[in-house]
Amino acid sequence: MIRVQNLSKQYGQTMAVDNISFEVAEGDNLILLGTSGCGKTTTLKMLNRLIEPTAGKIWIGGEDVTAQQPELLRQNIGYVLQNNGLFPHYTVADNIAIVPGLLKWDKEKTQNRTHELLQKLHLSTDLLSKYPAQLSGGQQQRVGLARALITNAPVLLMDEPFGALDNITRTKIQEEFKELDELQRKTIVMVTHDVHEAFELGNRIAIMDKGQIVQMGTPAQLLFKPENDFIRNFLKTQRLQLELKAITLHDVWYSLPSANNVPVASLELDTNENIWRAMQYLKGDVKHIMIKSPQTNEVKLVTFEQLMAAYHQYQNTLPA
Numbered sequence: 228m229i230r231v232q233n234l235s236k237q238y239g240q241t242m243a244v245d246n247i248s249f250e251v252a253e254g255d256n257l258i259l260l261g262t263s264g265c266g267k268t269t270t271l272k273m274l275n276r277l278i279e280p281t282a283g284k285i286w287i288g289g290e291d292v293t294a295q296q297p298e299l300l301r302q303n304i305g306y307v308l309q310n311n312g313l314f315p316h317y318t319v320a321d322n323i324a325i326v327p328g329l330l331k332w333d334k335e336k337t338q339n340r341t342h343e344l345l346q347k348l349h350l351s352t353d354l355l356s357k358y359p360a361q362l363s364g365g366q367q368q369r370v371g372l373a374r375a376l377i378t379n380a381p382v383l384l385m386d387e388p389f390g391a392l393d394n395i396t397r398t399k400i401q402e403e404f405k406e407l408d409e410l411q412r413k414t415i416v417m418v419t420h421d422v423h424e425a426f427e428l429g430n431r432i433a434i435m436d437k438g439q440i441v442q443m444g445t446p447a448q449l450l451f452k453p454e455n456d457f458i459r460n461f462l463k464t465q466r467l468q469l470e471l472k473a474i475t476l477h478d479v480w481y482s483l484p485s486a487n488n489v490p491v492a493s494l495e496l497d498t499n500e501n502i503w504r505a506m507q508y509l510k511g512d513v514k515h516i517m518i519k520s521p522q523t524n525e526v527k528l529v530t531f532e533q534l535m536a537a538y539h540q541y542q543n544t545l546p547a
């Protein structure tokens with residue numbers, strides 16, 4: 228869906244982005260991960276031509292983006308700006324309706340779609356007449372997302388979308404984000420400096436440094452097959468938590484015991500979820516969760532201890 232070849236952006240002596248290449252398959256979530264100043268935002272903005280590259284090529288949906296009018300291109304790419312980027316003097320309704328306005332949608336169409344998104348993003352319609360400053364950080368973030376989703380573009384670019392939120396709001400919105408049906412089919416490129424967020428939300432991660440991609444792969448590839456010490460050090464903190472996020476229930480499926488009978492009211496997760504997520508449910512009073520394989524529809528009922536045991540068993544299969 229997205230193909231980037233030898234892309235660079237130079238500012239004077241600074242190589243903000245230095246000869247990077249990558250591809251994003253349709254429906255994938257690629258995370259550009261790295262410390263401040265490594266070139267993430269510049270990369271993202273070149274994808275929708277908010278910044279023109281010094282060198283290199285970009286194709287989206289098979290089309291060379293430099294051959295397209297920037298305005299038309301941007302209508303087909305949703306964009307969530309760093310620090311939500313809402314216009315302070317526009318109401319929430321007007322902020323969300325910016326692109327529909329450019330596309331000359333009629334009032335009713337814009338209104339219907341806005342209401343649909345508000346509902347999906349758990350925002351009250353009372354907010355429509357308010358200004359961004361009257362909203363909480365979490366609400367502003369959701370409005371920014373609504374604005375990016377309104378035209379249902381197949382590609383979504385997000386720059387540190389959860390960056391300004393407190394930890395609890397952040398975790399909650401990340402969870403909702405993973406479940407949002409609007410996002411399931413989209414090809415997403417998301418920027419973050421937060422390793423845990425990257426492991427939570429990305430199925431592929433590109434770790435960047437000084438304008439270059441140091442390594443790109445699945446969370447498990449980066450953790451268990453780091454190409455150099457830079458990657459190893461980058462992923463050093465809270466290693467256990469990262470491993471639990473990198474390993475999916477699918478990876479440990481055969482180490483989990485089969486269920487004989489499943490209580491009706493059990494919480495259900497599918498095997499695409501990571502172990503960390505499953506463990507979050509097994510706190511407090513919840514003793515078991517149900518896990519279902521989407522491939523075979525087989526169901527298993529597991530406890531925290533059984534998950535931990537499966538994780539250790541998986542670890543033993545990894546090369547030393």
Ligand SMILES: Nc1ncnc2c1ncn2[C@@H]1O[C@H](COP(=O)(O)OP(=O)(O)O)[C@@H](O)[C@H]1O
Pocket residue numbers: 238241242243244261262263264265266267268269270
């Ligand atoms: N308009 C600009 N003019 C000069 N230097 C820039 C400009 N934009 C970005 N840079 C530099 O390019 C590098 C990458 O910036 P950026 O892509 O914003 O990083 P990130 O999003 O990873 O924090 C930084 O060193 C930054 O100072």
Ligand SMILES: [Mg+2]
Pocket residue numbers: 267268269309
């Ligand atoms: Mg940035």
